[in-house]
Amino acid sequence: MSATILVFAEQRDGKFKKPAFEAVKAARAIADQIGAQVVAVVIGDAVSDIAPSLGGYGANKVLIAEKPALGKYSTTAFAKTIAEAAKSISASVVFIPATAMGKDVAPRVAVKLDAGLAGDCTLLKVNDGEIVATRPVYAGKAFTDVKVISTNKVFTLRPNVFSAGTSSGTSAPTESLSVDLSDADFSSVVTAMTQSSGKVDVAEADIIVSGGRGLKGPEHFNLIEELAAELGAAVGASRAVVDAGWRPHNEQVGQTGKTVAPSLYVAVGVSGAIQHLAGMSSSKYIVAINKDKDAPIFQVADYGIVGDAFEILPALTNEIKKLHGK
């Protein structure tokens, strides 16, 4: 069993993504059970300042790969850097958050390390000194328990499932990681990034308010948007309303949309087809508002109101406003 777990701590624009903290914390929990160290690696062009903060989530040390060329994401350059980091500290276990970047780079890291990969894990346990990963399959209709049997092992962790908790405030010592990177290592480069909108992205939100066909038309989504604004939530959508052109594809939650795991998912006028549930059943709490008492969504909801969304949404927005002292 490895004496060191390496964690790739994703940052964008000089700030760690929350899944980076979650991955470090999860690594700490496993490391404590197998008697290992946790070393994080941070990659970018100006990341020395933020690196020590990973100590607060359980990192014993942080490796810093800092170069102007690494300021923008490059699949192959980042894969090489993470693999070199693992080799430099003889880490045979690597944790990577299953974000867009993580899911992109992890398979290449796995091949570089000749490692088996367990992706999008929702639970990690230690059985007889071995890590056993649980991961969803068939869009979450089933789960598998998986063991990586190669010496080196790569795991990606689904965001918002492992709790980051709060930082203990400890600062981790840092060390510079020098990786030999030539132009050939940057065989793909990000040249630009466009934001879809200023609002919270559904894949990163802690609260989501989703609308479905029960809203009857795109013009009624303002009720969803108002509730979302009051809750600081992202707006989500069912496939039906995206296919109908009422909402953009980047809001779609479900098997062919995004998989989300917020603390609270409010489904309004969403019937709860299997493919939609596939995208949100990991939510910690689910509220359903639907006129149809037999809608399948009520089978997964923790709380529900069987009633008219047009009446309930404004009332809910007002009640939340009252709660916020407005």
Place this chain on the structure above:
Amino acid sequence: MKLIVCINHVPDTTTKINIAADGLSIEKTGVTFIINPYDEIAVEECLRWKEKHGGEVIALTLGGDVHKETLRKALAMGVDKAVLLKDDSKRDTFSVARALADYIKEQAPDAVFFGKQSIDSDEAAVGQMVAEMLGLPSVSVAVKIEVAEGTATVQREVEGGHETVRAKLPCVFTAQKGLNEPRYPSLKGIMGAKSKPIEERIPAPPTNKSEMLTIYKPAPKAAGRIVGTDASAVPELVRLLHEEAKVV
């Protein structure tokens, strides 16, 4: 242009999953199998590239004889050639990638396409692994790809927006919904596909690096609470969310 598109044969999205008696696989009786929806988008992209740039599209799959059904769908859509790496053994993602990479290497294509993930294993990894094994660049979750003079400019989906990525061909792409709308095969295409040859090759045996211990269905959720039937239930709902669930 020589294009290879890797496709998979998967249960359709409405399938109710039941675990087989051995606890290591799903019950296949009564299940309708389809071409992985993301792979269908990948096939379509290849056909469009061929229409624009000329060349050949090869559909490649790994599996048993039943995978031929899925290859025929790709042939019906218009791919030129179909290849089955015939092997029924249990393979993990790494072993699947290795078998595909071994075949693709000898073909030396200009681009290789995958769907972003297979809706059975949901690993979203094979495309990138194959790229690494072949020493090629890869761009995953692509929603738009433009090619000019051997360079691809790709929009890929990330949290909060899109990244523009530039990579030189040969390159591996994994397709996301929105990249295109796959065509329906014409009747002529479907009839023609029945008699098109499917090349069979035997891949090297797998060396798996991970092992599935068991597959199971999630525990049924405890029944939720219907708080009411109109707006008068809202204060109680908010109270429960605030005091009990503690999420607002």
